[in-house]
Amino acid sequence: MSYIFLYALVGMGLFTLGLYALIIHAHLLRKILAINIMGSGVFLVLVALAARTEGAAPDPVPHAMVITGIVVAVSATALALALMLRVRSETGRAELDEEPLSKFDD
């Protein structure tokens, strides 16, 4: 078990932790943070596993992927935060309903 795998396992751990938080927390800001932590977990896995063979220079391609991924994550977070603020101003609270369809019933 090399240290690379340790990093990868930490990444997996972050991913799982984020998933847990996403499900458990009701507040939208926490959910958005949770998603970001999950994303960081994935990026960590990608970067760690870039060192495919011991000692050799790491593969640059996953690094490029992570940079792309970060760009995507930043824009997604921006959209999510903007939406959260709108939800809050419309409904008065930054949470989602438990029962998504209840308000559609007559």
Add this chain to the structure above:
Amino acid sequence: MIEMHWVVIVILLPLTGAVVCFLWPRQTVVSGLITAVGLFASVLGLTWQVLEQGALRYAVGGWGAPLGIDLYVDGLSLLMLIVTAVVGLAISVYSSAYFRLDRAKHFWPLWLFLWAALNALFLSADIFNIYVTLELMGLAAVALVALSGGANALTAAMRYLLVSLLGSLFYLMGVALLYHSYGSVDIAILSQRVESSPAVWVAIGLMVAGLLLKTALFPLHFWLPPAHSSAPAPVSALLSALVVKASFYILLRLWLEVFPLTNTVPGQFALGQFGLAQILGLLGAAAVLWGGIQALRQTRLKLLVAYSTVLQIGYLFLAFPLASIIGWKAALYLLLAHAVAKTAMFMAAGNILFYGGHDRIADLDRVAQRLPLTLSAFGLAGISLMGLPPSGGFIAKWLLLEAAIRSGQWWWGLMLIVGGLLTGAYVFKVIGYAFTRSDLPHEPGFVPKRMEWVALVMALLAIVLGLFAPLPLALLEIGSPFGESLR
């Protein structure tokens, strides 16, 4: 003759159009429509090219993989591009009358970005590029759902965004694991290298789970009905017709090319994939039942149509356990027919909403007399969804039933029959109320004729697809995306 780079044009054109629409909001509708028509023509150009030359691989800017980005077109991706172009053009025309300028200036750039993302997704030759396009598509789609404002739409959009991001991250984790194991994200290379290993299994599990969430297969469909029903009608149409299909396309692509692991220990992985296929089939069957029953219970028209999408997505997954070329073709024909019919149906629902100011099914109040074109569109689209002849839905249902009986798994075929009857029940529930008088007569609103006619043309197209099936089916053969590796 100069070789046209249609493959790149179908991505760059909508991107440019989106920027133009954004920068000059006063001319946004005109620029948007011009882009849509141009894009339709470009896809026709690409189709012509592929018919002449066969499947194409294109290295963008001359940089090949692994550093550059490769684009790839075969029959499967071409069909998806064509569906997108046809539905996209119709939605563009419909939207040009549907939105007032204050909404239109937001709608057009977002919609063209979405279109670009869809086209890029279908043309991607590597699984990481697919991730990027998937995210681009997701973000544009979420913004479109939020377009109508209001608490319902915003919370639905928010939920949709979280689900979409979650699904993408699952998928990306799978990509990371596959890249680590095989040092490539190119689908063609992966399909030769992938072998059965725990890492691959985890990767497959993560990717399938993420994509199922985005495709809204039962029981992961919870986000779809609120999102699809609270969006403006043209947005609902493109979400149901195109966006959920995109993640289905990725799943199918991976299933056909990356997952089959032909060079593995005989039987070992095949058995695993067999098991997974059975699970997908079961979930599909459950989606058919649940979607159908829920659709039947709805009192709001747009929610009914949204649940109908849940049902139809279930149909698509019935093809997995059949695992035959005819089954895949059936699923894709279903996808095509559903995209066209569901577009027509959401447009019709949008017209009814425009007209009466509400979409309570029991108070439709003689829509049959007042909006005959719209109701015809609804009915004809319903015929295709039910799978009655002659319609695109019928051809798909016929092929899928044939595949089910030929593979000795007739029970999957039975789900098609049940789904067809459920669909019949909810479609005619609406039509029945459209003939009768309601207690609450309302002030009729004005529905632009263009919106009625586009809906009808799409519905007629769904019917005509039943008469010209050999053409699209032959198109699917290009580059033999279904390969020989199938059982």
Add this chain to the structure above:
Amino acid sequence: MNWDTWLPLLIVLSSLLVALVIFVLPEDRSKTRTTLNLGGAALKIVLVGIMVWGVFNGHHYETRLPLLPGLDLVLRADALSMLFVALSAGLWMLTTVYAVGYLEDSPHRSRFFGFFSLCVTATVGVALAGNLITFLLFYELLTLATYPLIVHRGTEAARKAGRTYLIYTLAGGALLLLATIWLYTLTGTLEFTARGFLSTLDSSHHPVLVIIFVLLITGLGVKAAIFPLHGWLPQAMVAPAPVSALLHAVAVVKAGAFGIIRVVYDVFGIEFSASLGVTLPLAIVAAVTIIYASMRALFQDDLKRRLAFSTVSQVSYIILGIAIVGPMATIGGMVHLVHQGVMKITLFFCAGNLAETLGIHKISEMNGVGRRMPWTMAAFTIGAFGMIGAPPLAGFISKWYLGLGALEAGQDWVIFVLAGSSLLNAGYFLPILYVSWFKEPAGSWPAERCFGRYETALALLAPPVITAILALTLGLLASAPFSPLEWARFITTLEYAP
């Protein structure tokens, strides 16, 4: 492409195009609409006439369009299809005239006549279908085209009746689809062939074939209103009278019965069906339907409902004739397809006249109506006697051949069914005739309207009189060339191995 390959398609298009044009026609263009309707009907009759003559002289008419790889849409003229095509083309003309008179000045006529034409298109398509998938296509089209006619009035009762109709027919259609595909995976072909195409299959498939037979007959039996699948028919009576006439005499129930003929004769083959042992159960089901529906008819006071149960009973004569294996019975069953159509349409036209002119819907309101509307009631009387099977009317010919066929095939029990049913027919028709001719009128009629010179509008009066005369002629001149009876004989020589 030449005339022979175009003619079947033209016959279908002659009403399809009319339907499409009428849909987009403004409501107030009633002259144009009527011209189109009658023009289309006349053109169809001419084309059918040419085709009947051609088929008799050995011409081969066939239109083929590819539907799926290996599967075509086929429209083909053979002797059997001619019987049904001629019936629907002829009766469509009369029903159109009647409907134009009946719906004068009522709303939504464009929609009504559009679907009306679509309905006939589907019926003609069912008749001309050259394989099972084409048949299925038009059979489902028929379901869809009749639905708007049933809910046409837009009342709550109409909506409910429409719903019942759809539950029955869509479920039936689903069974038919399943059976068709199953058959296709077994044989790779669905082409209708005289004496069937399944007898060459390996005998290990026979149990499956029995299941498929049951599925097919159940699917078709819904429209043919075989007991216990007949529930939709009496409910569908809320529709306007021309629709009832069309449903009962020409289109829907006949499409079901015709489909059963096709399946038994041209898919399985009558002799092969008999060897599978499926014909006797079918005959028994038909016999039960005949008796049961006649009993139900006895207790209906609503005139249209009584006629509806009578239809359920009479259509099963056709099926009974098919299921008794023997040339004579086959002739009887097939000829009844035409005879029942002509007689039943007369009765429905008359019922519509009573409702439209005097507001009469119930038999208990019919006292003395024969004096007020002698022509209508005379036509009704001929139709009723025909149904009972009194010579020399058309119904007598059918029953005579059915009886002969039963004796020929050694199925003597059928005679009792026929006799019992005739008694019951008399039981529910004669009282109507009695009250309307011999009882004193009760004073005023429920809702009387005046229509100029005749007892009712000419467009309403002429069709039943013509069909009544036709019912009489078909009986009197049963052996003339090109009569339905002669044509049924002609078909029978093709369906039984020499």
